[in-house]
Amino acid sequence: MGVDRELPTSEAYDLLELTRDLVAAELAPRAAADEEAGRFPREVFRTLGRAGLLGLPYPEEFGGGGQPYEVYLQVVEELAAGWLAVGLGVSVHTLACFPVAAYSSDEQRRRLLPDLIGGELLGAYCLSEPHSGSDAAALSTKAYLDAGAYTINGTKAWITHGGHADFYTLFARTAPDKGRGVSCFHVPADTRGVRAAPPEKKMGLRSSPTAQLHFDDVRVPEGDRIGVEGQGLPIALSALDGGRLGIAACAVGVAQAALDTAVAYARERRQFGQRVADFQGMRFMLADMATGVAAARALYLTAARRRDAGRPYGAQAAMAKLFATDTAMRVATDAVQVLGGYGYVSDFPAERFMREAKVLQIVEGTNQIQRMVIGRHLTDPR
Numbered sequence: 524m525g526v527d528r529e530l531p532t533s534e535a536y537d538l539l540e541l542t543r544d545l546v547a548a549e550l551a552p553r554a555a556a557d558e559e560a561g562r563f564p565r566e567v568f569r570t571l572g573r574a575g576l577l578g579l580p581y582p583e584e585f586g587g588g589g590q591p592y593e594v595y596l597q598v599v600e601e602l603a604a605g606w607l608a609v610g611l612g613v614s615v616h617t618l619a620c621f622p623v624a625a626y627s628s629d630e631q632r633r634r635l636l637p638d639l640i641g642g643e644l645l646g647a648y649c650l651s652e653p654h655s656g657s658d659a660a661a662l663s664t665k666a667y668l669d670a671g672a673y674t675i676n677g678t679k680a681w682i683t684h685g686g687h688a689d690f691y692t693l694f695a696r697t698a699p700d701k702g703r704g705v706s707c708f709h710v711p712a713d714t715r716g717v718r719a720a721p722p723e724k725k726m727g728l729r730s731s732p733t734a735q736l737h738f739d740d741v742r743v744p745e746g747d748r749i750g751v752e753g754q755g756l757p758i759a760l761s762a763l764d765g766g767r768l769g770i771a772a773c774a775v776g777v778a779q780a781a782l783d784t785a786v787a788y789a790r791e792r793r794q795f796g797q798r799v800a801d802f803q804g805m806r807f808m809l810a811d812m813a814t815g816v817a818a819a820r821a822l823y824l825t826a827a828r829r830r831d832a833g834r835p836y837g838a839q840a841a842m843a844k845l846f847a848t849d850t851a852m853r854v855a856t857d858a859v860q861v862l863g864g865y866g867y868v869s870d871f872p873a874e875r876f877m878r879e880a881k882v883l884q885i886v887e888g889t890n891q892i893q894r895m896v897i898g899r900h901l902t903d904p905r
Contacts, residue, residue: 526779526820528597535594541574542598546605554606554730558875561722561729563687565645567609568616571602572642577616581624585636592765592827596772600820603776607879608731610776611886612645614769615683619646619692621762622707626750635709635747639690647688648766649679649710649736650759656681657892659694659759664738666695666706668745668752673697673708675716675741683886685734686719688712693738694755705755709747716741727878763887764837765830767844770887771823774844774851774880778816781851781858781876785809788862788871799861808861812854819847838900845893851880 530536579595581587603610620639655661664677675695691710698704720735750758789800799805826839855877859866866873884890
């Protein structure tokens with residue numbers, strides 16, 4: 524993907540080159556086959572971790588990359604363009620590490636964060652439940668404090684990396700108050716009582732496992748609660764702002780890959796004695812696709828720069844997620860149309876991009892929720 528980038532440092536350019544090389548050598552050659560077979564590429568994440576790509580936005584003192592979000596997200600975009608399951612996986616891992624990095628005590632950061640972002644571990648984020656997806660405050664998983672440890676019982680749903688992650692960032696109810704009764708916990712995957720259900724059978728993104736997780740009398744030390752008791756919902760919502768930017772970057776990666784596929788086909792395919800790309804109607808379609816991709820990229824980068832500057836960015840993150848994922852769905856659908864019959868068969872990647880784009884309009888808050896978030900920022904002075 525030959526996107527012309529504007530990056531803040533020469534180190535960032537080197538990082539993008541490293542990412543592109545990894546995509547070309549390790550991801551792109553196997554993405555279609557593993558996606559078709561539903562194989563989770565756990566070893567790919569170890570390769571990315573050893574290359575320093577699993578802790579990019581976190582402090583160097585704990586083993587992270589110390590990169591601004593502006594750079595980290597462009598790495599995610601490149602990964603998603605090569606294989607969405609990997610780009611999304613890096614975004615989810617970053618989301619799972621965020622509460623420890625931003626809300627834990629100094630002792631917890633020193634104890635937990637180096638392992639979480641060091642490259643060998645992979646995380647998952649456990650907020651949604653079978654009955655509470657968009658309505659996060661309605662979660663019912665419970666945690667009771669007794670003798671210096673919490674006992675956790677409940678079920679989480681739609682968990683990316685469920686059953687394959689090395690640790691779970693879990694949100695559970697510690698008090699009956701709907702808004703202030705939720706707390707956040709770090710739960711190693713090998714903790715007794717943590718059990719994954721069989722993975723969901725999905726329309727797309729098949730090589731990224733999604734599963735329910737059952738927590739049956741799981742004991743978590745009080746020292747592995749992240750933040751103060753009752754702070755879980757603000758932690759979750761703050762994490763999701765960054766997570767939405769990760770999904771926006773993934774969406775742009777998928778859209779760029781779909782556009783590249785459509786352009787390459789239109790240049791090579793000949794009909795009525797000329798290239799398909801020479802028909803004005805086709806050129807107009809490709810122009811609209813390219814404009815949408817560029818606009819979506821600019822939107823997520825603008826939000827990322829606000830985040831890097833320490834400015835509020837929640838509304839901008841929602842806008843970026845909304846626009847980028849809707850754009851990815853439109854561009855992927857148009858790419859199928861450009862390829863015609865070939866776009867509808869799995870010999871070509873266009874149909875996979877279309878199936879993958881759909882889920883991005885749902886995860887990290889549906890696009891209807893994003894519109895609610897944006898509208899609230901516009902009309903509610905609080």
